Amino acid sequence: MRIHILTPGFTTPNGRAFLFPLITHRRALADAGIEVRLFGGDSPELTDCDRLLVDRKFHEPLWPTAEREILDGFARWAEKTPTIFVDTSDSAGWLHVKLLPIVHAYAKAQLLHDRTAYLAPHYGYRAFADFYHRSFGVADTEPACSDPVPEPVLLDKLRVSWNSGLADYSEFGPHRMALYGRLPWSALLRFPNPRSAPDAKRPNTVSCRFGANYARASVAAQRVMIREHMADRMSVDKVSRRRYFAELRRSQVVVSPFGWGEITLKDFEVFLTGGLLFKPDMAGIDTWPDLFVDNGTYIAHRWDLDDFGERLDTILGDASSRMEIAAVGQKTYMKHLNGPDAARLFIERLRHVVA
Numbered sequence: 243m244r245i246h247i248l249t250p251g252f253t254t255p256n257g258r259a260f261l262f263p264l265i266t267h268r269r270a271l272a273d274a275g276i277e278v279r280l281f282g283g284d285s286p287e288l289t290d291c292d293r294l295l296v297d298r299k300f301h302e303p304l305w306p307t308a309e310r311e312i313l314d315g316f317a318r319w320a321e322k323t324p325t326i327f328v329d330t331s332d333s334a335g336w337l338h339v340k341l342l343p344i345v346h347a348y349a350k351a352q353l354l355h356d357r358t359a360y361l362a363p364h365y366g367y368r369a370f371a372d373f374y375h376r377s378f379g380v381a382d383t384e385p386a387c388s389d390p391v392p393e394p395v396l397l398d399k400l401r402v403s404w405n406s407g408l409a410d411y412s413e414f415g416p417h418r419m420a421l422y423g424r425l426p427w428s429a430l431l432r433f434p435n436p437r438s439a440p441d442a443k444r445p446n447t448v449s450c451r452f453g454a455n456y457a458r459a460s461v462a463a464q465r466v467m468i469r470e471h472m473a474d475r476m477s478v479d480k481v482s483r484r485r486y487f488a489e490l491r492r493s494q495v496v497v498s499p500f501g502w503g504e505i506t507l508k509d510f511e512v513f514l515t516g517g518l519l520f521k522p523d524m525a526g527i528d529t530w531p532d533l534f535v536d537n538g539t540y541i542a543h544r545w546d547l548d549d550f551g552e553r554l555d556t557i558l559g560d561a562s563s564r565m566e567i568a569a570v571g572q573k574t575y576m577k578h579l580n581g582p583d584a585a586r587l588f589i590e591r592l593r594h595v596v597a
Contacts, residue, residue, distance in 0.1 A: 243275060243276050243277070243292045243293070243596070244277045244279070244290075244291040244292045244293075245276060245277065245278045245279070245291060245292065245293050245294075245295060245592075245596060246278075246279050246280075246281055246287075246288055246289070246290075246291040246293075246294050246295070247261075247264070247278065247279070247280050247281065247294075247295045247296075247297065248281050248282075248283075248284070248288060248294065248295070248296045248297060248300050249261060249280055249281070249282070249296075249297035249299065249300055250282065250297065250299050250300050251280070251282060251423055252419060252420070252422050252423030253299065253423060254299055254330075255406070255416070255419075255507070256299065256330040256331070256332065256351075256406055257297060257299040257330055258409060258419045258420075258422075258423070259330075259405075259406035259407070259408060259409040260297060260328060260330045260351075260403075260404075260406075261280070261297075262408055262409040262410070262419070262431060263404065263408040263409075263588050264278055264592075265428070265431055266431055266432070266433065267584075267585045267588050267589070270585035270586070270588075270589060271585075271589060271592075274589050276589065276592070279291075284315070288319070289319050289322035289323045290323075291323055292323070292324070292596075293323065293324050293325075293326060293346075293596040294319055294323050294324070294325045294326065295326050295328050295349075295595075295596070296316070296319075296325065296326070296327050296328060297328050297330055298327065298328060298329045298330045298331060298338075299330055305338075309340070313340060313341070313344065316341060316344045316345060317344050320344055320345060320346065324346035324347075324596075325344075325345050325346055326345060326346055326347045326348070326349055326595065326596060327341050327345045327347075327348050327349065328349045328350075328403060328595075329348065329349065329350040329351070330351065331350075331503070332501065332502035332503025332505075333352075333367065333368045333502060333503040333504065334350070334352040334353050334354050334368075334369065334503065334504055334527050334528075334529075335354065335364045335367055335368040335369045335370075335371075335372075335388060336364075336367040336368065336388050337350075337360060337388065337389070337391065339360075339389045339390070339391050339392065339396075340389075342391060342396040342399055343396065345399065346399075347399050347400075347401050347595070347596075347597075348399045348400050348401065349401045349402070349403040349595045350400065350401070350402065350403060351402070351403055351404060351405040351406060351505070351529060352402070352405055352503065352504060352505060352527050352528065352529040353400055353402055353527070353528045353529075354369060354526060354527065354528070355525070355526050355527060355528050356526065357397045357400060358394070358397070360390065360391045360397060360400075361390050361391050361394060361397075362390050363387035363388050363389065363390050364387060364388045365382075365385070365386075365387050365460060366382060366386070366387075366458050366460035366461055367386065367387070367388045368388075368460075368461065368503075369526070370461075370464065370500055370504065370522070370545060371458065371460035371461050371463075372460070373545055374460050374463035374464065374545075375460045377546060378463065380459050380460045380463040381459065381460070382458045382459050382460050383459070401594065401595055402528050402529060402530050402594075403530070403591070403595050404530055404531070404588070404591055404592075405505055405529045405530060405531065406505060406507065406510070407505075407509070407510045407531060407533060407575065407578070407579075408433075408531075408578065408579065408588070409510075410431070410432065410433065410434050411434065411507055411510040411511050411514060412434035412437065412514060413437075413483065413484070413487045415434060418430045418431070419431070433579040433580040433584075434514060434579070435576075435580070436514055436515075436516060436572055436576060437487070437490075437491060437514050437515045437516070438491045438515055438516045439516050439569075439572075440516040440517070440518075440564075440565045440568035440569040440572060441565050441569070442491070442516060443492075444491075444492055444493055444494045444517070445492055446489060446492040446493045446494065447493070447494050447495065447558055448472075448475070448476060448493060448494070448495045448496070448497065448554070448558070449489050449490060449493035449495070449496045449497065449517070450468070450469075450472045450475075450476060450478050450496075450497040451477070451478060451479065451480055451481060451486060451489070452465060452469075452478070452480065452497075452498075452499065452501075452508065453465070453480055454466045454469055456502070461500075461501075461502060464499050464500055464522065464545065465499050465500075465501075467547055468497060468499050468547065468550070471547060471550060471551070472497065487511070487515065490511060490512065490515040490517055491515045491516070491517075493517045494517060494518060494558065494561075494564060495517060495518045495520050495541075495554065495557060495558060495564070496508070496512045496517040496518070496519060496520065497520050497521070497554075498512060498519055498520065498521040499521060499522060500521075500522055504522075504524060504527050505527075505529065509521065509533070509534075509540075510575065512571075513533065513571050513572050513574075513575035513576075514572070514575070516568055516569075516572055517568060518540070518541060518557060518564050518565075518567055518568040518571070519539070519540035519541070519568075519571055520540065520541050520543065520553075520554060520557070521534075521540060521541075521542065521543075522542065522543060522544075522545050523536065523542040523543065523544060523545060524536075524540075524542065525542070530591055531574070531575070531577075531578040531587075533571065533574055533575055533578075537567065538567065538570060538571075539567065539570050539571035539574050540567065540571055541553060541557050541567065
């Protein structure tokens with residue numbers, strides 16, 4: 243199978259995470275009979291393949307002014323080869339619905355478990371932003387909603403690809419990935435190893451450091467609520483990356499709310515440093531690798547925070563359960579990063595995406 247990928251390359255964190263496993267597992271892919279070739283622009287060779295994957299980031303800044311040209315381009319490619327749009331945006335809630343009738347498949351790193359939810363618009367382009375708008379009256383300065391999918395049959399084109407976790411989120415990993423964008427030296431790309439074990443000495447009970455300065459109040463609402471909830475217990479201000487990682491390694495529990503999307507890079511940093519991940523309920527989100535099993539790999543709390551304090555205090559009071567769940571979370575993550583079956587698991591996911 244020949245797979246061509248149209249992408250701007252290592253220019254954004256999500257774009258890097260999309261490409262990282264394709265490059266890192268290139269030998270295993272070749273051994274499996276899959277030839278992957280990256281393209282930085284349109285060319286006569288682009289559609290000379292069995293599947294064409296188009297990274298959302300390639301057209302990202304052009305949609306507002308060139309939508310018609312973009313759609314015509316997809317239609318032209320789709321006439322020549324099965325074309326798959328790879329949505330590398332942060333959230334599960336926002337689809338480029340006008341592409342659905344054109345493409346062979348629409349792949350996204352995370353999707354709403356209830357696919358029929360895409361038949362209705364979401365305030366702030368996200369299911370969780372819509373929740374805080376409806377439940378707490380949070381309003382954006384410039385209100386906007388996602389476009390609903392016009393026909394239920396189009397939902398069959400949705401496929402879960404791979405999330406941002408398959409990259410390097412060690413302390414200096416983002417710097418190495420950014421450097422690869424300018425100096426494509428394969429040694430810069432490597433999956434990290436755990437930085438500390440869950441049963442290591444952890445004198446700090448909870449780490450809760452994150453920003454809440456978002457352009458959309460509906461997106462920021464959850465973070466604002468959690469910061470207010472925790473501000474009287476500890477410092478919630480952001481610190482340098484070196485100090486932040488040192489704190490992660492010393493912390494028993496790490497609070498990781500949604501950001502622009504439900505999954506954030508902090509989730510993977512927590513798995514690497516061995517603390518217990520404490521984040522809003524992910525039961526309504528389908529993603530791969532599936533790293534979010536409540537009471538299995540992380541501890542969930544309600545989106546309205548009604549059980550936030552109770553669940554946090556309970557897990558802090560049960561060191562055995564805390565370390566066991568943190569250990570399973572770390573083990574599950576590492577299984578998909580550099581475990582003996584990591585390449586095979588990724589190839590299976592890729593085959594699912596391009597089927």
